[in-house]
Amino acid sequence: MKKQLNLLLFSFLTFNGIQAQGLLNKSDAHFTRQDSLRGSITKERSWWDLKQYDLSIKVNPADSTITGSNTIQYKVLQPYKTMQIDLQKPMEIIKVTQDGVALKFNREGNVFYITLDSEQKTGTTKEIKIFYHGKPKIAVRPPWDGGITWKKDKNGNDFIASSCQGLGASVWWPNKDHMYDEVDGMKISVNVPRKLIDVSNGRLQNVKELKDGTKTYTWAVKNPINNYGVNINIGDYVTFSEKYKGEKGDLDCKYYVLKDNLAKAKEQFKQVPKMLKAFEHWFGPYPFYEDSYKLVETPYLGMEHQSCVTYGNGYQNGYLGRDLSGTGWGLKFDFIIIHESGHEWFANNITYKDIADMWIHESFTCYSESLFLEYYYGKEAGLEYVRGIRKNIQNDKPIIGYYDVNNEGSGDMYYKGANMLNTLRQLVNDDEKWRNILRGLNSTFYHQTVTTKQIEDYLSQQVGMDLNPFFNQYLRDIRIPILEYTILDNTLKYRWTNTVSGFEMPIKVALNGKVTTLKPKADWTEFTNDSKIEKVEVNKDFYVISKKI
Secondary structure (H helix, E strand, C coil), X not given: CCCXXXXXXXXXXXXXXXXXXXXXCCXXXXXXXXXXXXXXXXXXXXXXXXXXXXXXXXXXXXXXXXXXXXXXXXXXXXXXXXXXXXXXXXXXXXXXXXXXEECEEEEECCEEEEECCCCCXXXXXXXXXXXXXXXXXXXXXXXXXXXXXXXXXXXXXXXXXXXXXXXXXXXXXXXXXXXXCCEXXXXXXXXXXXXXXXXXXCEEEEXXXXXXCEEEEEEEECCCECHHHCCCXXXXXXXEEEEXXXXXXXXXXXXXXXXXXXXXXXXXXXXXXXXXXXXXXXXXXXXXXXHCEEEEECCCCEECCCCCEEECCCCCCEECCECCCCXXXXXXXXXHHHHHHHCCCECCCEEECCHHHCHHHHHHHHHHHHHHHHHHHCXXXXXXXXXXXXXXXXXXXXXXXXXXXXXXXXXHHCHHHHHHHHHHHHHHCCHHHHHHHHHHXXXXXXXXXXXXXXXXXXXXXXXXXXXXXXXXXXXXXXXXXXXXXXXXXXXXEEEEECCXXXXXXXXXXXXXXXXXXXXXXCCCEEEEXXXXXXXXXXXXXXXXXXXXX
């Protein structure tokens, strides 16, 4: 079960993270009070701990509205009478009740402050019910610029889906919209026109047909879930299923696709059990057996919604048919099936507390693509792929963003992050140990929200070296390390340049074809060979530049 972080510790780590970034010359940025209200653990959030959501909504395609309520069960950590609930414009809260009594509330932008009348006694469990309605923001470029997508399938049926990472789940339902505090479980009830089906997270509990020509689908989630992982998918779906015999027994896998795509889906989705086999090998058991695994067709590309992964890749391999690596290996798998499902381990099992640490989701998951290839096609295939995606690296700004303002860092968290992890694997220099480290991450931080520092400390401990300069270099700086060297007969002189303070990463090189490990520093170091050094080859799986001078 997710544990709420001690607020004082979180603030301390966050402050130190900001200071470290400042020392590494992050560019100036300007943020608003709304950014702070959205991205920080405010006083109006910190005093209560989420326990359960009971979200009940009616989705009306005719006018693109959502109307409903969310009952929030919470535990009082310390007495306080003001609660922050997030709901973005133009959505409106119309009523709030506790213990049958209507409560007063006021709005500041996308934040509602609710004044509680009853005593909020430490240790007690309470409930508050929020009624709301409105036309949620229409997704412009989902899933990157999300909201609700309102489309039609080719038969004229409504085809609707939510996507809201970064933007926030409060774009379509009222909640505590900060990643540090995950709800322990929830119920999702979605009312839709009778001919449509809603697919949401967890397991389907029941379907009720109402006299007004609608149906209500009720889903139950037993595991902790982050807000942006909660989703609705509404369409003229058909379904098929299978059981995957995994590390924790039988895993129910169910697939929802548009009727016209059933045959294509049955063929393309054969990659799901292959994905599960590879990722359970590398990362440990699928983290949500109790809630099943679902893959659901959507009118946009796809997203890692927990136990309800969404798919819109056109039933083809690659990323919309393209190989992101340029090596050919990227066409051996369906990018959306593999990548978005990989997020079940890194994003949904291990979840960032602050979106500034989004690399924890994306770097590991981007790297997982190469591990999938390695599992089925051999180690060199995976290495060629991860080296190939380097061409997409921009080195435009640090991978870690600004804390407490809902700010994510550079998109390099994908391709550079994957190459950073592949570089770290070379330092480990033991494939089975590396696999155990990845599995250990998922067991040590099982169903937890984490900070970069926690991940850094864990990896440093497991690898057996201080990795702080390593992560400063790759996460908090934009420079690529340069290994400068010069040769004079039998002597090689070398050093690191273009690096942060304290960067002393060992590196494998081949001298006249013979592999050795060098330990460069900022100052020149000498290595004397038995014979004349004629050729120096730096191991290409380290994300560095070599320069002979």
